[in-house]
Amino acid sequence: MDDLPDQLVWEILSRVKKNVDKNSASLACKRIYKLDNEQRQSMRVGCGLDPANQALTLLCNRFPNLEKVEITYAGWMSKLGKQLDDQGLVILANNCPSLTALTLSYCTFITDLGLRHLASCSKLSALKLNFTPRITGCGILSLVVGCKNLTVLHLIRCLNVTSVEWLEYIGKLETLEDLSIKNCRALGEGDLIKLGSSWRKLKRLQFEVDANYRYMKVYDRLAVDRWQKQWIPCESMLELSLVNCIISPGRGLACVLGKCKNLEKIHLDMCVGVRDCDIIGLAKKSSNLRSISLRVPSDFSLPLLMNNPLRLTDESLKALAHNCSMLESVRISFSDGEFPSFSSFTQNGILNLIQMCPIRELALDHVYSFNDIGMEALCSAHYLETLELVRCQEISDEGLQLVGQFPRLCILRLKKCLGVTDDGLYPLAGTDKLDFLAVEDCPQISERGVQGAARSVSFRQDLSWMY
Numbered sequence: 001m002d003d004l005p006d007q008l009v010w011e012i013l014s015r016v017k018k019n020v021d022k023n024s025a026s027l028a029c030k031r032i033y034k035l036d037n038e039q040r041q042s043m044r045v046g047c048g049l050d051p052a053n054q055a056l057t058l059l060c061n062r063f064p065n066l067e068k069v070e071i072t073y074a075g076w077m078s079k080l081g082k083q084l085d086d087q088g089l090v091i092l093a094n095n096c097p098s099l100t101a102l103t104l105s106y107c108t109f110i111t112d113l114g115l116r117h118l119a120s121c122s123k124l125s126a127l128k129l130n131f132t133p134r135i136t137g138c139g140i141l142s143l144v145v146g147c148k149n150l151t152v153l154h155l156i157r158c159l160n161v162t163s164v165e166w167l168e169y170i171g172k173l174e175t176l177e178d179l180s181i182k183n184c185r186a187l188g189e190g191d192l193i194k195l196g197s198s199w200r201k202l203k204r205l206q207f208e209v210d211a212n213y214r215y216m217k218v219y220d221r222l223a224v225d226r227w228q229k230q231w232i233p234c235e236s237m238l239e240l241s242l243v244n245c246i247i248s249p250g251r252g253l254a255c256v257l258g259k260c261k262n263l264e265k266i267h268l269d270m271c272v273g274v275r276d277c278d279i280i281g282l283a284k285k286s287s288n289l290r291s292i293s294l295r296v297p298s299d300f301s302l303p304l305l306m307n308n309p310l311r312l313t314d315e316s317l318k319a320l321a322h323n324c325s326m327l328e329s330v331r332i333s334f335s336d337g338e339f340p341s342f343s344s345f346t347q348n349g350i351l352n353l354i355q356m357c358p359i360r361e362l363a364l365d366h367v368y369s370f371n372d373i374g375m376e377a378l379c380s381a382h383y384l385e386t387l388e389l390v391r392c393q394e395i396s397d398e399g400l401q402l403v404g405q406f407p408r409l410c411i412l413r414l415k416k417c418l419g420v421t422d423d424g425l426y427p428l429a430g431t432d433k434l435d436f437l438a439v440e441d442c443p444q445i446s447e448r449g450v451q452g453a454a455r456s457v458s459f460r461q462d463l464s465w466m467y
Contacts, residue, residue: 052085065098083109102126102128106130109134114139121147123149126178128152137165158184167191168196175198189207207245239266240266242268260282279319292320294333296335311344312344317353354378355381372398379402386410387411389413392417397424404428409434414438414445439457440460
């Protein structure tokens with residue numbers, strides 16, 4: 001190694017991806033140790049920092065070119081020593097001039113003051129905060145004012161972020177490309193209007209409302225029409241995920257659904273108010289759609305004050321089949337309260353979508369209408385490679401035995417399916433048809449029954465869900 005030029009050693013070290021391997025290599029000699037220190041661009045630390053601020057100082061001095069830093073205190077207890085505090089963020093700001101991405105998880109000692117220090121990190125473009133309860137909207141505002149190149153912002157369970165001035169400010173910058181707001185109790189659907197012209201640049205939006213606080217806000221959101229009908233530019237949106245949201249007809253997030261002409265992936269989970277016309281409008285605009293996931297709320301969860309027909313029907317699936325020729329992944333799920341006779345999508349609607357689109361991945365959860373006839377129809381699904389069936393109780397061994405006739409299926413997952421037994425998997429034994437088989441919590445399938453049914457198998461049995 002002594003005869004190799006620095007550039008070649010640098011190239012060798014760059015091919016070592018795991019930090020534990022880099023640490024081992026750096027112990028070989030002082031030269032590799034020095035080059036590794038200069039090359040190291042990412043670092044993940046947490047409970048092992050003790051004393052936290054002093055240890056972080058040593059690490060920042062050792063690795064002067066850090067660009068990505070993740071600090072996580074998941075599983076932290078007081079006996080593990082004091083957490084990193086605001087002074088730790090001062091250390092990062094002063095010693096990491098190349099810092100571009102920072103993730104803080106379960107950092108309960110950090111306050112708005114610490115975020116203000118990060119405002120001096122002019123290169124910071126990505127900030128992710130996961131359960132930092134002392135952070136408020138004032139701290140985020142001070143950071144975005146200083147970090148004008150922020151393109152990624154994730155806020156997860158930031159319970160004290162109430163004011164949204166920061167959202168309005170970052171909307172005017174038009175730099176944001178990836179925004180994720182999950183379970184921040186004080187932030188609702190109406191606040192997203194503050195993004196303004198930044199909707200034009202946004203490529204990825206994840207918005208999740210805390211389900212325990214959703215219905216407390218329903219009446220206010222409908223009474224105060226904060227989202228007037230307006231033109232919302234979403235030409236750059238590629239991924240959209242909405243969970244526990246209120247979709248008000250003709251405004252707000254309903255307008256967004258019909259404007260994402262380049263959308264590739266959408267996830268709608270327990271979103272109250274989604275109508276056929278919303279999905280039909282989405283399908284007509286988003287011809288590049290590759291993945292769709294729908295989890296439909298049950299009847300009892302729908303607000304009684306909404307008079308519009310809210311149930312999604314096969315008309316939505318028909319529109320997707322006719323307009324989204326690139327659709328590869330479909331996931332359909334009904335909530336636990338859904339009764340079999342009330343299922344909004346029929347088996348014919350689902351099969352029509354599979355027959356007209358190159359579906360490679362299909363997942364059905366609590367879809368009671370899907371039965372052995374549906375499994376037989378999948379024998380002509382020429383693109384299907386992955387099938388996941390969860391709580392599909394109308395499928396029996398007769399339908400499961402048809403898996404061997406699926407043209408390209410290589411991954412099968414069964415979970416909480418009551419109607420299938422070892423006999424359904426028996427024809428697959430020793431055939432090498434499947435690359436991977438996972439069986440979870442199916443009471444009539446034994447561990448012995450899955451052996452040999454695929455090159456790789458996973459089996460778990462926990463029947464507490466039945467009682």
